[in-house]
Amino acid sequence: MRRPFTIFGLLLTLLLTLQSADAKEHPHKILIADPFIELHTGPGRGYPVFHVIERGREVEIVKRRTDWFEIRTDRGIQGWAPREQMIATLEPTGEPLDLQEPARENYMSRRWQAGVSGGDFGGASLISAFGGYAFSDNLSIELTVNHVIGEFSTSYSATLGLVHVFVPEWRISPYFTLGTGYIYTEPKSTLVQSVDRDDQIGYVGGGLQFYLTRRFMLRTEYRNDVIFTSRDDNEEVDEWKYLGFAFFF
Amino acid sequence: MEVSRLRLLFLSALAATSLPGCALFRHDAPVPPASDPQQVAGQAVTGEPSDKPIIEPEVERREIKRTRIDTEDFEVGAYVGILSIEDFESNVVYGARLAYNLTEDFFLEGTIGQSRAGRTSYENLSGSAELLTDDERDYTYYALSAGWNALPGEIFLGKNRAYPTAFYLVAGIGNTTFAGDDRFTVSGGFGYRVLPADWIAVHFDVRDHVYDIDLLGEKKIVNNLEAHLGLSIFF
Numbered sequence: 359m360r361r362p363f364t365i366f367g368l369l370l371t372l373l374l375t376l377q378s379a380d381a382k383e384h385p386h387k388i389l390i391a392d393p394f395i396e397l398h399t400g401p402g403r404g405y406p407v408f409h410v411i412e413r414g415r416e417v418e419i420v421k422r423r424t425d426w427f428e429i430r431t432d433r434g435i436q437g438w439a440p441r442e443q444m445i446a447t448l449e450p451t452g453e454p455l456d457l458q459e460p461a462r463e464n465y466m467s468r469r470w471q472a473g474v475s476g477g478d479f480g481g482a483s484l485i486s487a488f489g490g491y492a493f494s495d496n497l498s499i500e501l502t503v504n505h506v507i508g509e510f511s512t513s514y515s516a517t518l519g520l521v522h523v524f525v526p527e528w529r530i531s532p533y534f535t536l537g538t539g540y541i542y543t544e545p546k547s548t549l550v551q552s553v554d555r556d557d558q559i560g561y562v563g564g565g566l567q568f569y570l571t572r573r574f575m576l577r578t579e580y581r582n583d584v585i586f587t588s589r590d591d592n593e594e595v596d597e598w599k600y601l602g603f604a605f606f607f
Numbered sequence: 608m609e610v611s612r613l614r615l616l617f618l619s620a621l622a623a624t625s626l627p628g629c630a631l632f633r634h635d636a637p638v639p640p641a642s643d644p645q646q647v648a649g650q651a652v653t654g655e656p657s658d659k660p661i662i663e664p665e666v667e668r669r670e671i672k673r674t675r676i677d678t679e680d681f682e683v684g685a686y687v688g689i690l691s692i693e694d695f696e697s698n699v700v701y702g703a704r705l706a707y708n709l710t711e712d713f714f715l716e717g718t719i720g721q722s723r724a725g726r727t728s729y730e731n732l733s734g735s736a737e738l739l740t741d742d743e744r745d746y747t748y749y750a751l752s753a754g755w756n757a758l759p760g761e762i763f764l765g766k767n768r769a770y771p772t773a774f775y776l777v778a779g780i781g782n783t784t785f786a787g788d789d790r791f792t793v794s795g796g797f798g799y800r801v802l803p804a805d806w807i808a809v810h811f812d813v814r815d816h817v818y819d820i821d822l823l824g825e826k827k828i829v830n831n832l833e834a835h836l837g838l839s840i841f842f
Binding site for chain 1: 676677678680708709710711712715743751753756758759760761769771773781782786787788789790791802805841
């Protein structure tokens with residue numbers, strides 16, 4: 359019982375040190391260009407406005423959380439302003455502040471992406487995570503790790519495959535996928551007869567990718583898996599990933 | 608005194624004899640052409656146009672280093688609480704949490720937790736009959752969830768202090784490893800978060816973990832309620 363608390367403590371100390379190191383960075387100063395900026399007490403529209411800064415004042419950006427920026431005035435008043443108001447602010451040089459928002463253009467030229475999804479693997483529940491790297495707008499390579507939780511067995515599988523997106527510029531774009539990997543199956547402890555086994559797996563499938571907003575995507579996928587068992591017959595499994603959430607970076 | 612005067616004499620004598628010899632080591636480098644402004648101007652008019660700019664600005668360009676805005680959308684943390692395992696008593700649960708704030712309203716979170724099952728009433732009454740081995744009593748789970756900050760607000764401590772808070776709802780899927788097997792688990796619940804500073808949050812969470820179990824021969828749905836207190840840090 360003692361060890362986890364030690365780990366908890368260590369983790370906390372580490373995080374606190376990281377945090378203090380972070381705070382030493384140089385301040386990012388900006389000029390207010392809107393007639394005024396409203397400061398909220400927290401990073402959200404539900405938090406009340408408690409302070410107003412007029413145009414022409416120089417303030418400091420402390421940090422950002424989602425679409426909210428924490429701002430500190432020269433009098434040390436600290437509060438949160440939304441992105442819509444920050445777009446109009448200027449750098450000390452007079453240039454508009456570049457917020458570097460990931461958008462549709464970045465979606466088109468994305469290289470790395472990752473996500474999680476849930477679904478069905480031949481009647482068993484499936485939890486899946488994937489990461490991919492795109493060689494071009496159309497073609498990418500993806501590593502998928504699955505956890506299949508069935509009534510009679512539990513499986514883990516890892517597959518590597520190619521994904522071809524037909525029309526990447528479409529908001530909802532279909533794709534084709536092909537790959538291979540390994541599956542490790544562990545029968546439930548309540549069953550006596552079977553033994554653990556690992557087999558090669560091959561798949562062909564397709565899916566839909568839907569660009570949501572900013573850096574986020576939804577996807578749904580079907581795979582036809584063939585498990586190359588050590589028995590006489592191969593096993594075919596329908597694998598459905600009903601809904602997945604993915605983001606690119 | 609005497610010594611230093613002698614030394615001074617000696618040194619000046621040495622300098623007088625050796626310094627003229629130093630001229631021999633002079634580099635025979637060509638003397639750079641005098642940059643007489645009048646001469647340069649004369650060349651520009653009559654001769655070929657020179658590549659040199661007429662006025663060389665002596666102002667050094669100020670390099671503006673733009674610091675990156677510190678974006679803190681991720682949260683990492685740990686929690687300790689109580690988990691009631693149906694039929695198997697309640698026990699301490701501890702876990703870790705990683706969250707990503709998508710927008711001001713929604714977040715994604717991954718949690719892993721660990722606890723240990725106690726003894727059922729049947730085991731206690733019968734005396735020796737053990738339903739589970741010692742290893743099988745280990746209870747671990749993971750969950751991938753989505754959360755919604757339903758009620759943002761503030762908590763007021765005393766007259767001068769207010770801290771941002773949020774009441775949120777969470778639902779997700781995951782796995783529970785208990786009694787030696789993996790069980791697909793649906794979890795959901797609510798939580799309350801207070802931010803004492805802009806980089807740290809204190810959470811109070813209540814979760815229900817629901818899964819099927821056929822430990823006693825017949826399949827049944829179990830609800831394992833968990834209440835925990837956690838601390839998380841934004842990065």
